[in-house]
Amino acid sequence: MEIAFLLIPLAVLLVFVILGGLWWAIQTGQFEDLEEEGSRILEQD
Amino acid sequence: MAKPLAASSANPWQGLDIQSEWERFSQRDASSAEVWTSHVWVDNMHCAACSGRIEQTIKQQRGVLAVQASAASKRVRVVWDAKQTSPSHWFANLNEIGYPALPLNEYSAISDRTVQQRKMLWRLVVAVFCMMQVMMYAYPTYWSDSNDMAPDMVQLMKWASWVLTLPVMLFSATPFLSQAWASIKQRQLGMDVPVSLGILAAFVMSTLATFAPGGWWGDVVYYDSLTMFVSFLLIGRWLDVKLRNRTAGALENMMRRLPHAVLKKNAAGEWVQIAATNINVGDVLYVRPGEVFAADGLILGGSTSADESMLTGESEPVMKPAGAKVIAGSGNLTSAIEMQVEQVGEGTQYHALVNLMASASTEKPGIALLADKVAQPFLWAVLLAAIYAVFYWWNTDPAKAIMSAVAVLVVTCPCALSLATPAAMLASAGTFAKGGVLIRRLQAIQAISEVDTVVFDKTGTLTENVQQVTLADSHPDWDSQWLLDVIASMSRDSLHPVAQALHGFALQHDAQDQLPMQDWQEIVGGGMSAIFHAPNGALLPVKLGNAEFCGVRDEVEGEALRQVYVTTGEITLVRLTLSEQVKPHAKAAISQLIANGLDIQLLSGDRIAPVKNLAAQLGIQRAFGLQKAADKLQHVKLLQQQGRKVLMVGDGLNDGPVIAAAHTSIAMGSGVPLTQAQADMVVLGNDIGVLVSLISHCQKTILIVKQNLLWAALYNAAGVPLAIMGLLPAWLAGLGMAASSLLVLLNALRLTDWNKSDWQKGQA
Numbered sequence: 001m002e003i004a005f006l007l008i009p010l011a012v013l014l015v016f017v018i019l020g021g022l023w024w025a026i027q028t029g030q031f032e033d034l035e036e037e038g039s040r041i042l043e044q045d
Numbered sequence: 046m047a048k049p050l051a052a053s054s055a056n057p058w059q060g061l062d063i064q065s066e067w068e069r070f071s072q073r074d075a076s077s078a079e080v081w082t083s084h085v086w087v088d089n090m091h092c093a094a095c096s097g098r099i100e101q102t103i104k105q106q107r108g109v110l111a112v113q114a115s116a117a118s119k120r121v122r123v124v125w126d127a128k129q130t131s132p133s134h135w136f137a138n139l140n141e142i143g144y145p146a147l148p149l150n151e152y153s154a155i156s157d158r159t160v161q162q163r164k165m166l167w168r169l170v171v172a173v174f175c176m177m178q179v180m181m182y183a184y185p186t187y188w189s190d191s192n193d194m195a196p197d198m199v200q201l202m203k204w205a206s207w208v209l210t211l212p213v214m215l216f217s218a219t220p221f222l223s224q225a226w227a228s229i230k231q232r233q234l235g236m237d238v239p240v241s242l243g244i245l246a247a248f249v250m251s252t253l254a255t256f257a258p259g260g261w262w263g264d265v266v267y268y269d270s271l272t273m274f275v276s277f278l279l280i281g282r283w284l285d286v287k288l289r290n291r292t293a294g295a296l297e298n299m300m301r302r303l304p305h306a307v308l309k310k311n312a313a314g315e316w317v318q319i320a321a322t323n324i325n326v327g328d329v330l331y332v333r334p335g336e337v338f339a340a341d342g343l344i345l346g347g348s349t350s351a352d353e354s355m356l357t358g359e360s361e362p363v364m365k366p367a368g369a370k371v372i373a374g375s376g377n378l379t380s381a382i383e384m385q386v387e388q389v390g391e392g393t394q395y396h397a398l399v400n401l402m403a404s405a406s407t408e409k410p411g412i413a414l415l416a417d418k419v420a421q422p423f424l425w426a427v428l429l430a431a432i433y434a435v436f437y438w439w440n441t442d443p444a445k446a447i448m449s450a451v452a453v454l455v456v457t458c459p460c461a462l463s464l465a466t467p468a469a470m471l472a473s474a475g476t477f478a479k480g481g482v483l484i485r486r487l488q489a490i491q492a493i494s495e496v497d498t499v500v501f502d503k504t505g506t507l508t509e510n511v512q513q514v515t516l517a518d519s520h521p522d523w524d525s526q527w528l529l530d531v532i533a534s535m536s537r538d539s540l541h542p543v544a545q546a547l548h549g550f551a552l553q554h555d556a557q558d559q560l561p562m563q564d565w566q567e568i569v570g571g572g573m574s575a576i577f578h579a580p581n582g583a584l585l586p587v588k589l590g591n592a593e594f595c596g597v598r599d600e601v602e603g604e605a606l607r608q609v610y611v612t613t614g615e616i617t618l619v620r621l622t623l624s625e626q627v628k629p630h631a632k633a634a635i636s637q638l639i640a641n642g643l644d645i646q647l648l649s650g651d652r653i654a655p656v657k658n659l660a661a662q663l664g665i666q667r668a669f670g671l672q673k674a675a676d677k678l679q680h681v682k683l684l685q686q687q688g689r690k691v692l693m694v695g696d697g698l699n700d701g702p703v704i705a706a707a708h709t710s711i712a713m714g715s716g717v718p719l720t721q722a723q724a725d726m727v728v729l730g731n732d733i734g735v736l737v738s739l740i741s742h743c744q745k746t747i748l749i750v751k752q753n754l755l756w757a758a759l760y761n762a763a764g765v766p767l768a769i770m771g772l773l774p775a776w777l778a779g780l781g782m783a784a785s786s787l788l789v790l791l792n793a794l795r796l797t798d799w800n801k802s803d804w805q806k807g808q809a
């Protein structure tokens with residue numbers, strides 16, 4: 001079980017890395033319009 | 046009439062080169078007074094290639110420092126130096142490469158809201174994500190005996206949980222902490238105060254237990270309850286921010302209805318494009334069909350019809366010959382005209398309507414204040430109980446005194462109490478959404494459960510938007526099929542809704558609309574005329590239109606809205622009656638509402654006779670015709686002064702102010718988006734019957750809210766004395782809190798069962 005002493009801190013680190021990714025996603029507006037993006041491919045340019 | 050030139054010799058964007066003008070869509074750079082960041086709207090930028098091309102071209106301009114074009118939002122951001130260039134240069138440049146741009150005036154307001162919404166979402170994401178991780182470390186300790194896990198392993202998990210709770214405390218929970226602090230400074234007690242006290246107490250106790258275990262504070266940690274609690278609360282806050290932003294966006298869309306740029310006749314008699322903000326009284330403008338009038342004014346040349354439905358409630362196009370008045374915000378329908386400006390900006394009727402709507406919507410009392418008022422006595426009781434616990438135990442055992450106070454705060458930590466209302470309301474809102482009813486304000490559920498008077502608008506709410514055509518009589522000497530062919534052919538090319546209804550009616554009766562005809566003419570506000578070859582071969586001038594236009598006596602009567610005639614010379618060939626069609630279920634729904642003890646009233650802008658007739662058909666006692674927007678508002682206010690709770694059901698935009706002023710409101714789906722945004726609920730799908738089950742489900746929701754509150758109160762009544770007595774350790778208090786929250790949520794889930802057509806069972 002000693003491996004947990006390495007894995008748990010690593011997991012906590014990973015949480016912050018993932019949160020960083022989510023921060024990027026929110027700031028670039030990925031969650032602002034969830035409907036339109038899906039239908040955009042069907043529209044003509 | 047002279048057609049406007051495609052490209053004028055003068056730069057049409059010169060109007061933007063005054064600083065006060067460009068300030069409307071630009072912000073000064075923080076680093077330099079001469080550097081500006083502007084936002085413009087390019088409507089025909091559709092793909093990445095377009096945005097690439099725009100960026101490339103504008104970057105080459107002298108004085109342009111940076112360009113960023115986004116095809117998804119159709120916006121371009123330009124950073125430029127006012128010493129070296131001016132907006133008109135790069136606006137002209139964009140025009141040259143085929144992307145005419147418009148200044149994005151309200152940009153700062155939009156971006157403020159976006160930033161606010163993103164921040165709230167970010168708080169929520171941090172809290173939920175950290176909560177999930179904390180749960181993972183809390184879970185093993187729930188299920189293991191004290192000897193199962195090595196003590197240092199338990200300690201490691203506590204440390205990990207502490208690290209993960211820090212962002213929740215320092216970032217996610219700050220809105221609650223800062224609002225609690227603000228209300229303490231103002232010597233008021235809001236819901237945020239005990240929430241914050243609970244959060245802080247749990248965090249401090251857990252931190253002590255983590256880093257200095259074994260003191261009087263024990264060694265139990267509450268990171269899981271803490272992060273879960275904050276996440277639950279943030280979900281509510283985030284939904285609230287989203288709803289409010291949507292409202293603000295809708296109001297802005299209404300303001301944006303006016304065009305940004307217009308064609309104006311300059312001194313040399315040429316048409317030049319100017320910014321709409323630069324229109325002055327006395328200017329002559331060129332307005333094409335399909336455009337919106339930018340100002341109030343008189344028509345100088347040409348004649349057209351205008352769609353004024355959003356300003357007057359008149360559902361039919363209004364005839365506008367030369368010399369007639371047109372109003373800003375109404376749409377030009379049929380042909381291009383020249384107009385002279387009489388009123389701009391604040392002075393227009395359009396602006397008055399926007400202001401009326403904005404002020405009516407702010408008159409509503411905030412539910413947040415109401416909730417605080419109800420919670421106030423409870424909050425004081427909790428605080429006093431905690432203080433009492435401290436005093437009770439202080440002399441005998443200071444440690445137990447602190448523990449008991451914390452237990453009181455944790456056990457009452459108003460989780461169940463603060464979840465009781467929103468959980469039930471959100472469950473109902475979700476269920477309604479699945480059934481095609483959208484809720485814009487959650488408190489509307491409570492408002493709707495309390496109404497005793499329902500005021501209906503007529504067109505589009507109780508009746509279909511499409512007018513029903515019936516053949517009143519047709520001349521016996523003429524072939525009726527040929528007459529139908531005539532009607533179909535004449536009405537084929539007109540955009541008027543009555544003509545379209547006639548065309549549809551004729552086609553339904555197997556008419557063909559390609560009959561040869563000459564000199565087809567449409568006279569706005571009258572009808573159409575053309576010359577046909579009669580079956581016997583003679584040339585026959587035919588008129589189709591209203592009585593005045595056809596030169597006959599109007600025989601409109603009863604429930605009919607109007608009659609349309611087809612004449613030749615003095616002979617009336619066909620008489621058609623136009624009437625409104627009552628929606629299916631409308632009568633049954635109305636009688637069910639009356640049976641449920643509601644007072645039903647009908648307000649309409651139409652003639653009194655058809656309104657009364659419709660009311661009689663539906664069994665409505667009180668019906669009022671010829672009601673303009675202001676009259677309706679007056680009527681609703683009068684009812685409210687009598688102490689009635691009024692539910693307004695409407696669809697037209699002229700109902701906007703009334704909808705905003707009524708106790709609560711429902712918009713039917715075919716209404717314009719703004720009214721929908723003003724109304725508390727929107728019923729999609731036009732089925733009036735939904736109202737009945739909607740109202741009863743709202744009442745059921747409030748019942749469940751009351752059950753939840755009762756449970757929270759009972760739980761507190763049992764828990765608080767135990768906590769004060771020191772019989773309730775903090776961990777058990779935490780468990781009790783979680784269990785009561787869960788119970789409240791499960792009770793709320795019962796609301797997810799809703800059948801729209803339940804009410805019809807009682808009909809039979």
